[in-house]
Amino acid sequence: MRKYLAPILLAATALTALPAAALAEPLKVVATFSIIGDMAKQVGGDRIDLSVLVGPNGDAHVYEPKPQDAARIGEADVVLSNGLKFEGFIDRLVEASGTKAPVVELTKGVTPIPAAEDEHGHAEAGHDDHKHAENEEGHEGEEHAEAGHEGHDHGAFDPHAFQSIPNAIIYVANIADAFCAADAAGCDSYKANAAAYTETLKALDAEVRADVAAVPAEKRTIITSHDAFGYFAKEYGITFLAPEGVSTEAEASAADVAKLIDQVREDKAAAVFVENVTNPRLIEQIAKETGLKVGGALYSDALSPADGPATTYVDLMRHNIRTIAGAVTGS
Template identity: 60%
Template sequence: MLKSFRAALALSVITLSAFATSSAFAEPLKVVASFTVIADFAKNVGGDRVNITTIVGPDGDAHVYEPSPADAVAMAKADVVLVNGLHFEGFLQRLIDASATKASIVTLTKGVTPIDFKPEFADADAAEGADTGGGKTVTDPHAFQSIANAKIYVKNIAEAFCTADATGCDSYKANAAAYATKLDVLEGEVKAAIQSIPEAKRVVITSHDAFGYFEHEYGLTFLAPQGVSTDSEPSAADVAKLVKQVKQDKATAIFIENITNPRLIEQISSESGIKVGGTLYSDALSGPDGPASTYIDMMHNNITQIKGAILGS
């Protein structure tokens, strides 16, 4: 009887130990995403195996964001930190230093072919001088505006999660593949919408030059007074130059961005006679109740707004 009790007790201890070990492995991976688009990609890849903290939240502007003490705490506790790179997050190095994080810092634009910012209004980017290579070019950091690039981000996230949590690797890869299929469908829809717009009408105005990769990939022309970053105000000469170009290029639609003050766009609308066509989501998703709470919703919203404003539908 005593031997049976001891055997049962030993079995219970082994079972509890095994349960504790499996629970430890089931602890979600602590992930910090620099902004909402990356957080959405990470959720799609990580599923319930990851716990995600987002630094720059919905409708937030990563170009001018100032980190909080809570951000430093989240970074310090993280297993993996996912960032855009290409100087998109001006606050990043300061936050890494302040948090003394030991997490892997994963740059998701690895493997992306970067493009240079269009030079029409480059003087508005004087504050970005450190990134200009002596004032000659500015690399456009908004690579996620190309759906083909978004798939590279997703692949990089899956690889980072596999490295940090090998037991979940099959799950991460399967999730990434399923999401990539959804992105393929999305890309087909965006291309079809662009094709429905006459070539002569594919010129639109936005607040800052966040859509260079979209333009490069899908064939719209975007004009913007603020250049590649929102951290400097355009001069009166920049605005006058843009209004003149708008009239020359026969821009057909003008849009407010969710991350910027609408005043400048309203001024250009007034001076050019082009009606504001709606809001585009550029550097951040909307809140959960908004029209762009996921990357796929953001792309759907933007192309629907653009097509509707140009074609009047």
């Protein structure tokens, strides 16, 4: 704030009237979760007052909004969300907030990957508005352990598009466009920040590709808790197996786990990984039953807290590939 307040006050003394857009109020931005919060910070810098709903290590799939979240959205100038039904809570929260702010889905322009078809019926193509409650899953003959979430909305697409760096570059362009639309006076600054950050992301993308290339082809199959890495898999050529689908809402059944253990044997998975947003118990069980070692924690859907290894998106991607490469090559 202070950085640009002073020049604006100087300008104010020189002009008789200031256009409203030049007033030194920061742009109030709400980001739904930590990863896009970091991207917003990179683009917005000092010009934005950022508020993040689902913080470090938080699971946006099952997040239960707090009353102050509606108030924050109600006061926002711009709301940034992932879209593709990543945030199960967002539609109801936006409605409850009565906000007039644009709610910008950062996956706009991304080529979505269909959610893996599985026996839960999580990925029903053409049913992206289909809402089904826990008890309806019972009608499908599933034995789901219920996580205690009343009703949820599964998309037809895998929402974790940010796990591909080329997609992250699209998110950044969408953020700059959204900020420019809401704060024309800051547009040059947003565009310059977005351009610089995009260069950083391109370098990171090259780094991830080089790290993957160093992993022997037969060691590029690994296991995580939920299907959060479909875009990473497609972009970089690592195969991920997971007992849970693209959302963490429904726990894996015993049959899902048995099937995965069979797959592990067939695919010769090289390692298993816990995730920062999910309970490690199931992965520990799979490790025990298959004899695979737990190779560490991957940051799937959230940044780490300040004392962790993934406090920014760049560090998150770097941490994940280094953890995978280190575990499967034993380096």
